[in-house]
Amino acid sequence: MKVRVGVNGYGTIGKRVAWAVTLQPDMELVGIVKTKPNWETLSAVKRGLRIYTLKENMREFHARGIEIHGTIEDLLNSVDVMVDATPGDVGATYKKLYESFSRKAVFQGGEEPEVAEVSFNALVNYGEALGKNYVRVVSCNTTGLLRIIHAISRLGRIKRVRGFIARRAADLKEIKKGPIEGIILDPSKPPSHHALDVNTVIKDLDIITYAVVVPTTLAHVHTLQFMLERAVSHDEVLDALANTPRILLVDGGLLKSTAELRELARDLGRPQGDIYENVVWSDSVLVRGDEVMLTYAVHQEAIVVPENIDAIRAITRLKERAEDSIKITDETLGIKRWL
Amino acid sequence: MKVRVGVNGYGTIGKRVAWAVTLQPDMELVGIVKTKPNWETLSAVKRGLRIYTLKENMREFHARGIEIHGTIEDLLNSVDVMVDATPGDVGATYKKLYESFSRKAVFQGGEEPEVAEVSFNALVNYGEALGKNYVRVVSCNTTGLLRIIHAISRLGRIKRVRGFIARRAADLKEIKKGPIEGIILDPSKPPSHHALDVNTVIKDLDIITYAVVVPTTLAHVHTLQFMLERAVSHDEVLDALANTPRILLVDGGLLKSTAELRELARDLGRPQGDIYENVVWSDSVLVRGDEVMLTYAVHQEAIVVPENIDAIRAITRLKERAEDSIKITDETLGIKRWL
Numbered sequence: 264m265k266v267r268v269g270v271n272g273y274g275t276i277g278k279r280v281a282w283a284v285t286l287q288p289d290m291e292l293v294g295i296v297k298t299k300p301n302w303e304t305l306s307a308v309k310r311g312l313r314i315y316t317l318k319e320n321m322r323e324f325h326a327r328g329i330e331i332h333g334t335i336e337d338l339l340n341s342v343d344v345m346v347d348a349t350p351g352d353v354g355a356t357y358k359k360l361y362e363s364f365s366r367k368a369v370f371q372g373g374e375e376p377e378v379a380e381v382s383f384n385a386l387v388n389y390g391e392a393l394g395k396n397y398v399r400v401v402s403c404n405t406t407g408l409l410r411i412i413h414a415i416s417r418l419g420r421i422k423r424v425r426g427f428i429a430r431r432a433a434d435l436k437e438i439k440k441g442p443i444e445g446i447i448l449d450p451s452k453p454p455s456h457h458a459l460d461v462n463t464v465i466k467d468l469d470i471i472t473y474a475v476v477v478p479t480t481l482a483h484v485h486t487l488q489f490m491l492e493r494a495v496s497h498d499e500v501l502d503a504l505a506n507t508p509r510i511l512l513v514d515g516g517l518l519k520s521t522a523e524l525r526e527l528a529r530d531l532g533r534p535q536g537d538i539y540e541n542v543v544w545s546d547s548v549l550v551r552g553d554e555v556m557l558t559y560a561v562h563q564e565a566i567v568v569p570e571n572i573d574a575i576r577a578i579t580r581l582k583e584r585a586e587d588s589i590k591i592t593d594e595t596l597g598i599k600r601w602l
Numbered sequence: 603m604k605v606r607v608g609v610n611g612y613g614t615i616g617k618r619v620a621w622a623v624t625l626q627p628d629m630e631l632v633g634i635v636k637t638k639p640n641w642e643t644l645s646a647v648k649r650g651l652r653i654y655t656l657k658e659n660m661r662e663f664h665a666r667g668i669e670i671h672g673t674i675e676d677l678l679n680s681v682d683v684m685v686d687a688t689p690g691d692v693g694a695t696y697k698k699l700y701e702s703f704s705r706k707a708v709f710q711g712g713e714e715p716e717v718a719e720v721s722f723n724a725l726v727n728y729g730e731a732l733g734k735n736y737v738r739v740v741s742c743n744t745t746g747l748l749r750i751i752h753a754i755s756r757l758g759r760i761k762r763v764r765g766f767i768a769r770r771a772a773d774l775k776e777i778k779k780g781p782i783e784g785i786i787l788d789p790s791k792p793p794s795h796h797a798l799d800v801n802t803v804i805k806d807l808d809i810i811t812y813a814v815v816v817p818t819t820l821a822h823v824h825t826l827q828f829m830l831e832r833a834v835s836h837d838e839v840l841d842a843l844a845n846t847p848r849i850l851l852v853d854g855g856l857l858k859s860t861a862e863l864r865e866l867a868r869d870l871g872r873p874q875g876d877i878y879e880n881v882v883w884s885d886s887v888l889v890r891g892d893e894v895m896l897t898y899a900v901h902q903e904a905i906v907v908p909e910n911i912d913a914i915r916a917i918t919r920l921k922e923r924a925e926d927s928i929k930i931t932d933e934t935l936g937i938k939r940w941l
Contacts, residue, residue, distance in 0.1 A: 425895070427766035427825050429785055429814055445861030446768055446816065446823045448897060451854025452885040471888065473825045473897060475768055477785065477816040484785045486766050486812045488827070515790025522784030546791040549810065556764070558787060558812060 265289055266579045269315075269342040271296040271335065271357060273303055275434055275564050276371055277348030279537065280571045281312065284346075286595040287572060289581050293341045300327040339364040344575050347371065354378060358397070367395075369574045372402025372460065372567070382463040384409040385573035385592075386508065389585030392577035400570045404428055404483055405460040407561035408472075410541050411487060412465065414507035415555060418499055420492040421468065422553075428457060428474040429484045431563055437480075447476040482521035482538070483561040486547075494552040504543055504557075508589050509569065511540040511599055515547065521560050528562075531601045537565035539598050569596055604628055605918045608654075608681040610635040610674065610696060612642055614773055614903050615710055616687030618876065619910045620651065623685075625934040626911060628920050632680045639666040678703040683914050686710065693717060697736070706734075708913045711741025711799065711906070721802040723748040724912035724931075725847065728924030731916035739909045743767055743822055744799040746900035747811075749880050750826060751804065753846035754894060757838055759831040760807065761892075767796060767813040768823045770902055776819075786815040821860035821877070822900040825886075833891040843882055843896075847928050848908065850879040850938055854886065860899050867901075870940045876904035878937050908935055 266289060270281040273295045284292040294313030297304045298320055307314055308329060315338040316324055316331055324331045332338075339345065339360070344367045347354040351373025358378060361368045370378050379399035381391045387409050392398045401409065408426065415421060430449060433440035449455060455474035462468060504510050518524055529536035538560070547558035572592045573585070582588040593599065605628060609620040612634045623631040633652035636643045637659055646653055647668055654677040655663055655670055663670045671677075678684065678699070683706045686693040690712025697717060700707045709717050718738035720730045726748050731737045740748065747765065754760060769788060772779035788794060794813035801807060843849050857863055868875035877899070886897035911931045912924070921927040932938065 425764075425827055427812075429768055429816060431785075442859070442861060445818055445820050445859045445864075446770075446899075447859040447861070448823070448854060448883060448886065449858075451858045451883040451897065453888050453895065471895070473766075473886070473895070475823055475897075477768060477818065479784055479817055481784050484787075484814055488764055515787060519788075519790045520781070520784045520786040522781060522786070525784075544787060544790040547787070547812070549792050556792065556810070556812070558790065558814075560785075 265291040266344060266575060266581055267291050267293050267342045268344050268346060268575060269293050269296065269338045270346045270348055272348035273297050273307055274348065274350070275436070276567060277346070278303060278307070279565060279568045280346050280348060282534070283568050283572055283596060287591065289591070290575065294332055294338050296335045296338060300324045300329050304329060335360070339366050342366060343579060344369065346571055346575065367578045368397050369571055369578070370397065370399040372400060372405060374399055376463045383570065383574050383577070384464055385570050385585055385589055386410055386413040387464055389573060389577050389588065392574060393583065394580055395578050398574050398578055400567050400574050401460055401464060403561055403563040403566045404430065404457045406566050406570055407483065407485060407541050407559065408457060408461050409464055410507065410509055411559065412461065412468070414503050414510055415489050415500070417503045418491060418495050421489055422492055423490040424468065424470040425488045426458070426470065426472040427486045428455060428472055430474055430476045431479050431481060431483055432476050433480055434564055435480045442476070443478050445478070449474045449476045479521065481525045483563055484521065484558065485561065486558045487556065489555040491553045491555065495550060495555065497548065497550045500548055500550055500555055501545060508593060509540050509598060511542050511602060512545040513542055513602070515544045519544070524560055525562070528601065533601055538562035539565050539569050539596055541566070569593065569598060604630040605683060605914060605920055606630050606632050606681045607683050607685060607914060608632050608635065608677045609685045609687055611687035612636050612646055613687065613689070614775070615906060616685070617642060617646070618904060618907045619685050619687060621873070622907050622911050622935060626930065628930070629914065633671055633677050635674050635677060639663045639668050643668060674699070678705050681705060683708065683918060685910055685914065706917045707736050708910055708917070709736065709738040711739060711744060713738055715802045722909065722913050723803055724909050724924055724928055725749055725752040726803055728912060728916050728927065731913060732922065733919050734917050737913050737917055739906050739913050740799055740803060742900055742902040742905045743769065743796045745905050745909055746822065746824060746880050746898065747796060747800050748803055749846065749848055750898065751800065751807070753842050753849055754828050754839070756842045757830060757834050760828055761831055762829040763807065763809040764827045765797070765809070765811040766825045767794060767811055769813055769815045770818050770820060770822055771815050772819055773903055774819045781815070782817050784817070788813045788815045818860065820864050822902055823860065823897065824900065825897045826895065828894040830892045830894065834889060834894065836887065836889045839887055839889055839894055840884060847932060848879050848937060850881050850941060851884040852881055852941070854883045858883070863899055864901070867940065872940055877901035878904050878908050878935055880905070908932065908937060
């Protein structure tokens with residue numbers, strides 16, 4: 264029997280998670296919730312998805328000739344899990360509704376950690392989410408950080424992480440967000456929220472991050488410095504990265520920008536040019552005894568999609584072990600197999 | 603008697619250095635060399651500067667109705683020092699000419715270090731440039747790095763510096779340079795040339811820098827991590843920064859972007875909105891025992907201007923001590939007095 268999934272919100276994350284759910288052999292996408300009949304709704308219609316909305320908004324959809332399958336309550340009656348992909352802090356306002364229908368829910372990183380029982384990353388703490396009712400998939404930057412931290416932690420205890428994050432200012436479709444010029448400290452006073460968010464998943468890690476926002480839409484770029492408890496070799500680090508799921512190594516001699524990377528993903532047929540992996544520049548890896556530094560890209564629109572899929576499997580106990588869920592997710596999404 | 607100065611090249615750096623020379627009580631700007639009668643030449647004419655050019659280009663200027671005072675050789679005959687502000691690696695091709703006229707020259711950071719006897723920063727190694735014939739003022743990013751390193755070194759020996767540099771992609775007038783989208787690793791393999799360039803001035807410093815290029819024209823932003831030989835206090839660090847020439851502290855509560863910073867400089871009447879100082883965000887300063895981190899902005903068009911002025915004083919021995927030259931330069935340019 265398949266787990267029945269609904270997706271509340273069909274924006275940047277919601278639509279991608281919905282499409283990814285349709286590719287899972289053990290899940291069924293029952294439908295999505297949209298509050299407004301905008302252009303993204305039209306793409307959902309074209310893809311044949313069942314659309315639900317709020318009772319008071321149904322007329323607006325009908326006026327546009329868009330067929331509505333029912334209310335959000337109707338959808339909740341028909342699913343086992345709701346993935347909440349509403350805008351940041353809006354998810355929390357829906358939680359009571361999910362509770363009243365006794366439905367499990369997966370929230371996004373835009374929510375406060377308190378919305379859920381556990382903040383989630385598939386590589387780091389899948390087990391903690393098993394059977395839970397409410398989990399929160401941490402944001403794109405935090406997901407990117409956690410994967411790399413997990414890979415490096417395989418080499419021994421991490422004493423300290425320091426990170427610099429160059430954040431993309433907006434997604435392509437966010438036509439009102441800026442800046443289009445300048446570099447913005449986000450914030451000026453460290454740590455940026457990313458370090459704090461990592462600590463919602465790995466509680467005792469000494470991590471400080473600085474972040475700036477830069478005028479680009481394509482991807483974030485992180486440079487991290489690790490101090491480890493022991494000296495490691497360059498090969499060990501590269502092996503640890505290469506052998507960790509959802510981390511892809513590229514050579515800076517081949518390409519050295521987020522622009523070329525996203526264009527390559529488009530050329531190779533990745534849907535919307537999406538990149539689910541952390542893309543680590545192999546030649547950026549620098550090892551000096553117990554110090555490791557490296558640089559990687561995070562495609563903000565896509566990186567949390569596989570994590571959402573695994574979160575569904577964890578809370579519904581479709582798979583008891585992270586590696587079993589990750590294997591299915593990564594095979595269905597083509598992760599690490601496009602390059 | 604004033605030192606007579608010529609400036610070869612009237613682009614981003616050359617024009618600013620030329621204007622700054624006119625403000626010095628102990629210097630005289632004899633003239634500038636332009637090879638093409640472009641719009642920047644018109645601004646030089648308007649400012650009443652004497653324009654020299656290559657013999658073969660004189661007709662082009664006359665055709666535009668621009669009065670030429672002579673050839674570059676005529677200018678060399680009339681000056682004590684030539685500031686070479688020609689494009690990167692072009693300065694080296696002029697060196698023979700300067701030599702043949704036995705003229706001292708100040709080169710820019712776009713030249714290889716070998717062009718000069720010493721790579722220069724006023725705070726760090728003014729004394730090494732005293733009486734030399736050829737010095738090279740290191741580039742904007744390197745100048746920014748060296749000032750901060752100098753300030754922190756006043757607290758004790760620096761064991762290690764790690765830096766992340768978000769570089770502006772182009773200056774406002776560079777209409778053919780990009781990118782306008784994406785983040786480019788520059789390079790992917792560390793260290794970026796900035797660390798190497800720091801080492802041309804401070805030879806034994808353990809420094810590694812990572813750099814990316816981002817689509818902005820306003821300023822670079824650096825985040826540095828220092829490991830010191832002893833634990834220091836937060837106040838000690840702020841004091842060291844505040845008491846170092848050419849370092850300005852701003853509060854992120856007041857402004858937190860390069861865009862606001864440059865706009866403020868324009869509002870307060872800085873010529874072209876230029877910022878000669880390293881602008882350190884005071885709330886970015888983080889101290890953990892022997893570890894210090896901080897973030898600052900570097901206005902790429904302006905930061906080397908005071909360094910060029912001091913370099914002229916050092917090689918001509920107008921002043922024997924760095925602080926005496928810096929005092930005059932900073933007073934005439936209004937450094938640290940606009941905010």
